[in-house]
Amino acid sequence: MSLRLKDVRKSYIEQDGTALPILAISQFELKSGEQIALVGESGGGKTTLLNVISGITTPDSGEVVIGSTDIAKLSEPSRDRFRAQRIGFIFQTFNLLAAFTALENVLLGMSFSGQRADRKRAKELLGKVGLSHRLNHRPATLSVGEQQRVAVARSLVNRPMLLLADEPTASVDAKHQATVLELIRTACSEQQCALLLVTHSAEVAAQFPRVERLSDFNKAV
Amino acid sequence: MNLVTIAWKSIRQRALASSLTALSVALGVMLMVSVLVVHGIVNRVFSQSTSGYDLVVGAKGSPLQLVLNTIYHLGDPVENIPYLYYKQLKEDPAIEHAIPICMGDVTQKGNFRIIGTTSEFFLLPYHPNREFQVRGHLLEDDFDAVIGSQVAKENGWDIGSQFQPVHGASDGHVHDEKFTIVGILGPTGTPNDKGVFIDIDGFYQIAGHEKPLDEAQKKAKDFAEFERKKAEAAGVAPPELPDALPGEKPAPSAHDGAAETKPAAKPDAHAGHDHAGHHHHELPDEQKEVTAVLLKFEYVTLAIRTAAKINGEPYAQAAQPFKEIYWILNNVVGNIRWLLIVMTVLILVVSGVGIFVSIYNSMADRRREIAVMRALGAQRSTVFWIIFCESVLLCAGGGLFGMLLGHGLVVFAAPLLEAKTGLLINPWAFEQWELVLLPAMIGLASLIGIIPGMTAYRTDVAKALQS
Numbered sequence: 165m166s167l168r169l170k171d172v173r174k175s176y177i178e179q180d181g182t183a184l185p186i187l188a189i190s191q192f193e194l195k196s197g198e199q200i201a202l203v204g205e206s207g208g209g210k211t212t213l214l215n216v217i218s219g220i221t222t223p224d225s226g227e228v229v230i231g232s233t234d235i236a237k238l239s240e241p242s243r244d245r246f247r248a249q250r251i252g253f254i255f256q257t258f259n260l261l262a263a264f265t266a267l268e269n270v271l272l273g274m275s276f277s278g279q280r281a282d283r284k285r286a287k288e289l290l291g292k293v294g295l296s297h298r299l300n301h302r303p304a305t306l307s308v309g310e311q312q313r314v315a316v317a318r319s320l321v322n323r324p325m326l327l328l329a330d331e332p333t334a335s336v337d338a339k340h341q342a343t344v345l346e347l348i349r350t351a352c353s354e355q356q357c358a359l360l361l362v363t364h365s366a367e368v369a370a371q372f373p374r375v376e377r378l379s380d381f382n383k384a385v
Numbered sequence: 386m387n388l389v390t391i392a393w394k395s396i397r398q399r400a401l402a403s404s405l406t407a408l409s410v411a412l413g414v415m416l417m418v419s420v421l422v423v424h425g426i427v428n429r430v431f432s433q434s435t436s437g438y439d440l441v442v443g444a445k446g447s448p449l450q451l452v453l454n455t456i457y458h459l460g461d462p463v464e465n466i467p468y469l470y471y472k473q474l475k476e477d478p479a480i481e482h483a484i485p486i487c488m489g490d491v492t493q494k495g496n497f498r499i500i501g502t503t504s505e506f507f508l509l510p511y512h513p514n515r516e517f518q519v520r521g522h523l524l525e526d527d528f529d530a531v532i533g534s535q536v537a538k539e540n541g542w543d544i545g546s547q548f549q550p551v552h553g554a555s556d557g558h559v560h561d562e563k564f565t566i567v568g569i570l571g572p573t574g575t576p577n578d579k580g581v582f583i584d585i586d587g588f589y590q591i592a593g594h595e596k597p598l599d600e601a602q603k604k605a606k607d608f609a610e611f612e613r614k615k616a617e618a619a620g621v622a623p624p625e626l627p628d629a630l631p632g633e634k635p636a637p638s639a640h641d642g643a644a645e646t647k648p649a650a651k652p653d654a655h656a657g658h659d660h661a662g663h664h665h666h667e668l669p670d671e672q673k674e675v676t677a678v679l680l681k682f683e684y685v686t687l688a689i690r691t692a693a694k695i696n697g698e699p700y701a702q703a704a705q706p707f708k709e710i711y712w713i714l715n716n717v718v719g720n721i722r723w724l725l726i727v728m729t730v731l732i733l734v735v736s737g738v739g740i741f742v743s744i745y746n747s748m749a750d751r752r753r754e755i756a757v758m759r760a761l762g763a764q765r766s767t768v769f770w771i772i773f774c775e776s777v778l779l780c781a782g783g784g785l786f787g788m789l790l791g792h793g794l795v796v797f798a799a800p801l802l803e804a805k806t807g808l809l810i811n812p813w814a815f816e817q818w819e820l821v822l823l824p825a826m827i828g829l830a831s832l833i834g835i836i837p838g839m840t841a842y843r844t845d846v847a848k849a850l851q852s
Contacts, residue, residue: 248762263398
């Protein structure tokens with residue numbers, strides 16, 4: 165599934181009423197199964213871009229086409245459903261839900277997509293990320309690396325066609341960064357899933373076949 | 386995972402806060418249930434027990450006290466009325482049943498009231514279409530006794546068991562006469578379950594239950610005089626009543642008879658009595674008294690007319706049990722019930738506000754959690770229903786726990802209430818009101834859940850994820 169952004173504009177209205185442009189992207193494309201590292205400075209609009217692509221927010225104008233669907237034109241419930249079924253999300257701070265075990269956190273992603281909870285697949289994925297022995301542990305009892313691996317398993321459970329990762333290695337120590345990155349990339353390759361990974365680390369970006377600087381195609385900043 | 390499971394796990398995550406919130410609801414419901422159950426029991430006991438009789442006739446005084454004492458075995462008897470008066474009532478063709486009641490003694494074990502009466506007492510239904518069930522037989526011999534189910538259970542008595550009555554006054558004198566249990570009543574849910582019924586003739590044979598002769602003589606004369614005047618005024622022949630008692634010297638008496646009037650204590654309490662066994666002397670009617678007479682009429686209009694006639698005379702009063710109980714239920718029990726219900730409803734509302742505050746405050750901490758769910762694809766309505774379910778689960782869980790606690794409280798308090806009031810409490814009695822309670826709690830929870838649910842619904846996902 166490919167991603168194509170065309171003439172995407174997004175501004176925030178400041179308290180004094182003036183519009184602060186965040187995104188102004190004429191063209192951006194990600195092919196099906198492609199893996200890109202998107203590098204940008206803080207405040208460069210990286211997170212806003214991910215929110216626009218995932219349909220959490222809508223652009224002021226422009227097209228955000230995933231596969232053949234312009235997500236910007238969908239209603240909010242449709243965007244939510246599309247996100248749940250087609251897009252995986254990995255956050256910088258993992259964002260696991262404290263009330264649920266590792267297995268339940270993975271199953272939760274399935275519940276919101278309207279699928280029947282497939283415990284076998286969830287366990288399989290957790291096994292792949294090396295957490296077979298930690299299925300029933302809550303996030304508070306898992307190490308940072310383990311939490312990030314649960315987050316990876318959760319993002320892939322619905323077999324997404326596009327995986328958005330927002331600084332997924334930023335909270336992981338240097339020793340585990342490569343492992344987490346390898347895990348994400350391998351999983352995406354196996355599932356033929358396009359990967360857009362946002363990072364400010366040149367070291368992380370260097371491991372990707374394609375690296376884009378946000379400032380090169382975002383004219384708002 | 387469905388919404389209820391997700392909500393339940395969120396509740397469990399905040400176990401302490403959730404438990405305290407649910408507990409506050411449970412306490413409110415517990416109070417309400419216990420009030421409803423006890424009120425229902427009191428209502429039932431009072432209304433069931435009055436339905437068998439049209440009038441209670443006893444000495445002048447408080448009609449309410451007369452009814453409470455005679456039918457519910459509560460409090461002390463007002464005074465006694467002459468046995469001759471009972472005989473007159475018995476012969477009145479307008480009266481279908483006239484049942485004498487004599488009180489004053491209790492059992493040594495369990496302190497159960499002993500009631501001297503006739504077998505006719507058991508022939509009337511204690512509640513419409515509910516007749517006494519007796520294992521064994523009714524009162525046949527003078528020293529026969531029939532006991533209520535509760536007495537049998539608590540004292541472990543059975544047919545053939547014997548007991549000696551104890552004088553009910555503070556002296557605690559144990560009578561020599563032994564009564565034998567010949568029948569055991571089935572449970573009725575009325576104060577009769579805690580009654581010990583002995584034959585009225587046996588009652589009069591208990592030493593000291595006779596009216597002192599001099600006093601009896603005076604009363605008999607007064608009564609005869611009054612009857613003569615009444616007959617003259619009506620232009621009919623006066624009834625045949627003795628104006629003097631048989632030439633027997635006044636017998637010394639230690640007791641004032643059946644909760645009886647107050648004869649002076651005599652130095653030789655039991656002179657002339659056979660302490661070893663039963664004392665079978667026939668007491669003259671003039672020396673007998675009854676505490677009350679239960680009357681049943683074929684037509685209620687006759688009861689009203691008879692009540693007016695009795696109340697117009699100086700010897701007795703006639704009280705309508707239904708009227709007295711209706712008064713007490715409406716003016717005392719009813720008001721207390723409403724007061725308690727209003728208070729418990731207020732407690733429930735306060736508990737509801739507690740749930741609201743608890744969930745609403747938690748929303749600030751949970752903005753990120755909600756945003757994550759939304760980012761994973763949960764719709765606005767999904768997060769609304771999760772929060773709504775939490776509110777309903779807390780209220781319903783607290784409500785159910787409160788219902789159990791309420792009945793538990795009644796179970797715990799039942800023996801104490803029974804001992805204090807003499808009423809029989811069935812702690813597992815279920816009130817129809819309770820069926821309304823749970824839907825009402827869910828209704829309250831729904832109201833409470835709307836605002837926090839809307840807060841979840843409106844969460845700005847992008848902002849919350851960045852925070």
